[in-house]
Amino acid sequence: MEKRKVILVTDGDKVARKAVEIAAANIGGRCISASAGNPTRLTGEEIVNLVKKAHNDPVVVMVDDRGVKGVGKGEEAMSFILKDESLDVLGVVAVSSNGEDCNGLKVSCSITQDGRIVDKAVDKYGVETHADVICGDTLSILKGKKDLTIVGIGDPGKMDFMDEISKGAPITTMALKEVLKRSS
Numbered sequence: 001m002e003k004r005k006v007i008l009v010t011d012g013d014k015v016a017r018k019a020v021e022i023a024a025a026n027i028g029g030r031c032i033s034a035s036a037g038n039p040t041r042l043t044g045e046e047i048v049n050l051v052k053k054a055h056n057d058p059v060v061v062m063v064d065d066r067g068v069k070g071v072g073k074g075e076e077a078m079s080f081i082l083k084d085e086s087l088d089v090l091g092v093v094a095v096s097s098n099g100e101d102c103n104g105l106k107v108s109c110s111i112t113q114d115g116r117i118v119d120k121a122v123d124k125y126g127v128e129t130h131a132d133v134i135c136g137d138t139l140s141i142l143k144g145k146k147d148l149t150i151v152g153i154g155d156p157g158k159m160d161f162m163d164e165i166s167k168g169a170p171i172t173t174m175a176l177k178e179v180l181k182r183s184s
């Protein structure tokens with residue numbers, strides 16, 4: 001049986017949920033809306049079961065820790081998903097926070113709020129930084145996962161209306177497309 005293709009998004013609040021739902025549809029994929037939550041409400045096992053029932057690939061899943069330091073619910077779910085052998089996790093859309101105690105996660109690239117693909121990270125507002133690492137509360141579990149494409153974006157609700165759902169969530173859509181492009 002062919003593995004289900006999955007893209008993880010490290011945000012799950014109401015604004016992110018709408019943006020991810022639209023972006024997943026824009027790329028012909030399927031969003032597991034039930035995976036949204038701030039923090040993630042479902043377990044990794046529950047999310048995997050929903051992924052297996054989804055009709056289209058890639059399946060986009062949201063994981064969120066709601067700022068919990070250490071391993072929170074989003075990272076617990078993400079860890080389970082990453083270890084499931086029936087899934088092929090293509091990459092992660094890493095939503096930036098402006099955390100003060102950030103160890104950072106190296107990005108493959110980032111999408112700025114004005115839609116540019118850059119080699120550096122972006123901040124919460126989608127503005128390019130001088131670093132090549134992104135900060136976010138649901139990212140530490142990804143350290144050392146060199147085979148994953150990590151595409152950084154700003155917070156969908158905080159990019160000066162550049163990722164508005166009324167505009168078709170263009171930044172989130174670009175990020176999903178970039179994961180697909182870099183993982184093929």
